[in-house]
Amino acid sequence: MTNLMKIIDISNSNFDDIAVVRYEMLDLEGERLKCWLSRGMEGELEYMRRSADLRRDPRAVFADVKSIIVTLTAIKKVKPHSPTLAAFAHNNPDYHILIKNKLNLLLSNIREIEPQIEGRAVVDSAPIFEKGLAVRAGLGWIGRNSLLIHPRLGSYTHIGLLLLNKDLSSECQVIEDQCPKGCSICKDNCPNGAINGDRTVDCRKCIAAMTIENCSDAYALHNHIFGCDLCQQYCPYNSDIEEIEPTIKEDWSTITKDSFRAKYRKTSLGRVSFEKIKNSLQCAKNQ
Template sequence: MLNNHKNTLFIKAEAKRLGFLSCGISKAGFLEEEAPRLEAYLNRNFNGKMHYMENNFDKRLNPVLLVDDAKSVISLLLNYYPDNQQVSNTYKISKYAYGQDYHFVIKEKLKELLHSIQTEIGHVSGRAFVDSAPVLEKAWAAKSGLGWMGKSANLITQKVGSFYFIAELIVDLELDYDHAVTDHCGSCTACIDACPTEAIVAPYVVDGSKCISYFTIELKDSIPVDMKGKMDDWIFGCDVCQDVCPWNRFSKPHKEPLFNPNPGILSFTKKEWQDITTETFEKVFKNSAVKRTKREGLQRNISFVQIK
């Protein structure tokens, strides 16, 4: 047990050194409370055309099926709240996409953290996950005491709000485990009231198939006509539920240089967004998450939000 404690302190100190906002640890095992929620979500088709969410149901709920002999889930938060934001009266993209694609930035940090663990502690097997495998990140982060699941279904913390990425290391190492924190949403319904497409259908329940992020990023077909006039000028993702959350008054600018935006992203006018060439798109969004939509997808989104 003494070793568990020492190893836990080492891992949390390393996470801090690598720039993570916080680190929480849970015992790996079946997410009993999440199973009925996930089942209900899929049964109500809240995943829309995101059919991949129907795959690996068991793996999503049990990390032991992802990593042999998994003992611990190490959850980590990395701040992305920007120092500067886009000019007003322009087409909007989510703040998380201002800088370099977070998948690559965080993967490198996780690799380094795992390497440090293996160097310091000895033979430890593990896998890093960043939003690209069947892992319920928010559930694990909440279970590990890093925040609570808000009414917007975002993970929220009292100290810094919700503008951060969540990642995990699942390892075959026993550690000290953290405990969940209490919910501090209270009677607030700011996120529910502000959602432009009414995607938050009940407190803590989001219909993903009605979310602006889904329409502008995940959906490859045409955006449904009944969404005309409801997109609020968002062309890649949406931050509305986070922008109105009172806890985000405590957001502090990140210190990760790779998340600093290309100046063009912040200063583009509507006309410049409309006229973006393939060359400009490739240059401005070279290492950005925005590349997921390709230029054609971005143009589709711009054309759609222009129609009021």
């Protein structure tokens, strides 16, 4: 193993899993997205429709890309709490910043060996098929709830990408779908019926979309005010994930706008406005 590949190895990378995939067009994922959009499943997430064509080609994110390092960062489950926030809100300040810093450090370490290498770190913010790349890199498969499932880490992970202008890839062994035949645990535990039968989700019904994205509250929020983990909580591949106590214990009925901004603007909760949180809280109470 070369010094460069040693840096990318899981034992040295500071990620919970890591792999490299060669650049190629993501036409299969693009066709699936096109079909999903044709059914109106994006709801009010207009950016999904606007960016659909861009997502097929990683060069839309980094023009000189020749290979992509795909990383997984594990998070822990959170014990039941009310009102409910998704596990990732309790696990770290803001995973976008945390993972991007780790990716940029990885890029710096790579450039110490080969200074001519350039790259771009991406965390859940660019028009690219992160889950599709993770599957192609052999890091898991797409579960029936549309999430990436890793055989060891389950679905409680964040995907990070480092697009490079050098081909570092080797042959990836794609992991075949390992969801038990006939299993519908994730679908059965979605109270709004948002999980379709083709490993996609209807964002018009999805609690996570309704509480985080610019979506209506036409369906019940079931006491959730930021994200939702219901489809993950009982998945067999998540049964061994460590469960922690909630770290956010807030009196949401009395918190002020200034206090919310001061406490949460640099956390995952900073993705939504104070008004969005209060609206979700009110909807959860009324339903």
